[in-house]
Amino acid sequence: MTARDTILGRIRDALVDVPADETPDDVPLPRAYHRSHADVDAPALFAERVADYRARVVEATADTARATIAELLAARSLRALVVPPGFPEDLVPDGAWRRRAEPLDVGELEAADGVLTTCAVGIAVTGTLVLDAGPGQGRRALTLLPDYHLCVVRADQIVGDVPDAIARLDPSRPLTFISGPSATSDIELDRVEGVHGPRTLEVLIVRPSQEHP
Amino acid sequence: MRIALFITCFNDTMFPETGKAVVTVLERLGHQVEFPLGQTCCGQMHFNTGYRPEATPLVRNFTEVFAGYDAIVTPSASCAGMVREHHAVLAEESGEAALGRQVAAVAPRVHEFAELLVDVLGVTDVGAYFPHRVTYHPTCHSLRGLRLGDKPVRLLRAVRGIDLVELPAADSCCGFGGTFALKNAATSTAMLGDKIRNVAATGADVLCAADNSCLLHIGGGMSRLQTGIGTLHLAEILASTEGDAR
Amino acid sequence: MSDAGTNVVWLGSPTFPRAASAALANPQLRRNLRKATTTIRDKRLAATGELDDWEQLREAGAATKRRVLRHLDRYLLQLEESVTRAGGIVHWAADAAEANEIVAELVRATGSDEVVKVKSMATQEIGLNEALAEAGIRAYETDLAELIVQLRDDRPSHILVPAIHLGRAEIRETFVHEMAHWGRPAPEGLTDEPRALAAAARLHLREKFLRAKVAISGANFAVAETGTVGVVESEGNGRMCLTLPETLITVMGIEKVLPKWQDLEVFLQLLPRSSTGERMNPYTSTWTGTTPGDGPQTFHLVLLDNGRTATLADTTGRQALACIRCSACLNVCPVYERTGGHAYGSVYPGPIGAILTPQLVGVEHAETLPFASTLCGACYDACPVQINIPEVLTHLRAKAVAARRARRRTPSGEALAMKAATAILTSPGRLAAAQKAASLGGRAIARNGVIGPLPGPLRSWTDARDTPAPPRETFRSWWRRTRPQHPSGEQR
Structure with missing residues (x-):
């Protein structure tokens, strides 16, 4: 008998109290919780909540985004900036850094000190960015090894709360939920930001150029 | 209303004054109290220590003795919780369907004293007078078991002359836990020490609670440390009036 | 083959009361514990208090777990199919020895003699590191606290913050003296500032992340519907392990399966707020099988029983399997706050450990644990999936008493006293x-x-x-x- 048969057999023996004709849907699952705890403008709440994690948040419009990115990057005095495939070319400013593109091996990624990406979804209530390795985000290692991560979020990508984000995301893609820079509280419960992931996270929220009533 | 008093074996033996106080308050409010003499014990010690078969005869006795009363009042949150939450479990494990039916009829009528006053009788001012500084410890079974909430405090606030002060970290367990105090004496004593420090910090003369078992434990520790702080069951404070020479 | 769990309890551990007395005599430990538990308790209350539907979320979480447990066989088969379809390889392990053997064999097949590890209760439970060491494979813990514990040859004392029993000075000493034996030594002039210590760990582990060919992780959940597996973490060591190596081996208790992707909308709210008291933890990674060009190209999922099916068979005790390892119950427990985790003699300390450990290994092998509680109920209130821990504790006490009764030829003093008490208490006259x-x-x-x-x-x-x-x-x-x-x- 395989371990699989053993375990499945034990489970069925253990569940003698469950009627044979019961289906999972027969077990009530009340979903009386709210779809969202965001009752205000989602991008504004998102900005506030991301900042709570001591990540820097900057806002721009489509018109000013490129210049703002240029300023943010310039302030870092980067040597090498990773720009993933599919990142909007019109948002990539020129600068003193060396722009690095795929293919990159681990050593090259480790040597790069910044990465500029888009994201898939922003979650306002929790201040979370979700990357799904889509265009402008690249494979997961790109946003992991460089010590600085600048992530560009369009206002229309920001949803109110976790349920809306889960509904919008495609689980077949590798997903990374990022809420502030990496952190640890393992030593005397003292929070230290920046352990293994990028120690500095900056987020740029891009709103449309013109407000349409 | 036919109110029966379930004194509990522990109060019966060690704290009869608490039972007298319950009777005093209820009679002052115009109710008739009966004391079924066949009563003994709810079986909590057995149940909590793992001796379930030994507790079942006590469930049987309880349901027989208290059948037929409109309300059963007990000055113990933990015993009230035992009857309401666990008698049904014991009845089911006994396999006696009739016992299960009896428990279902009797158990919901059991009320802890503050519950009876506030929820059933709709009273918060029972006409008491107690000119002392008092702090209230919400015992675990009254706070998280019965969810008495602020009912005891509302009753205390209505007492004339009382100086009611808040207990820091009030919701922390005092470390009694029945046989826990014997089986895990060192841990129990450590918890007791913290509770006493918090009680002493209030400057209260009297520590009040809805369970004399916890008060025996905390009061015993305070006595050993000669803190000079006394303990009183909620009912005894509510029974006090101007006429008392406390 | 027994269906009881192995390796869950530390062999030779004293009983709880004895170990607790020793822990209570250590004032430094008590100060550390008090500071840590009160800090995290306040954070949790703030984070959960923010949501006015917290009770409804708990209700949904508990109901989801109930549904899973009542139909566990179906969900595991569905998970196996979806993971396989997505390019993963599923293994089944009835106990610790089987799981360890499977993992060692998988590592050996890669030709690697070292692995990096994401903090995982399941692999700790089965004693994987020790088993790998016997197979000539070195396992590097990469979570900061787990690293500290590993360097000290110590044991974790908390589910979430395993080094909660240690102060910064002790941690600095450990880094200074031990890091060199495991790889890059601690930097010269290392201070005991948490920031400096975290930076030292970053440097020490970096070379291991960049070099590792194989990673081993646990899982916070796996979605039956999609085959998606997830790890919730803070430091980024998880992302390193889940992303850089060529091969990923995930060891997961069978109870961690969730029916649908949608269920994460509940658990990603319940877990971070209950465990670290944050709105969301810094990093959550999810993956579905393998993705060409991104992350490990070989993915193994080991489904572990090790006493879980025995727990499932107990209709009262079963609810312990709903645990999402948030550790909220530890932080609110007045007993844990005084004794710390080592006193429980098991990888699962605190209230959840007091009900999980005896069920995984058989109550006769951990019979003082169900009594290591005042039944104060703080754990039940804090539990994000509404596990009625006091209910299970009293249930297991009855089992412990029955087991002792069956073992002894003559009744214990306590049993005689209880019997005598019943005789007295059934008669008002007596x-x-x-x-x-x-x-x-x-x-x-x-x-x-x-x-x-x-x-x-x-x-x-x-x-x-x-x-x-x-x-x-x-x-x-x-x-x-x-x-x-x-x-x-x-x-x-």
């Missing part, structure tokens, strides 16, 4: 007689109405507490004396 005896006896040994320290079995009570002498007259006697005409039940 009770009255006993009360009279207790009153006389109590007053005989009292001085000025107070019973002081006593020898014998009551010593543990009287050592720290005075006891008032029982009054001369019980309530029952008073009633009969003062109200003879009053309508009352007949005495039998």
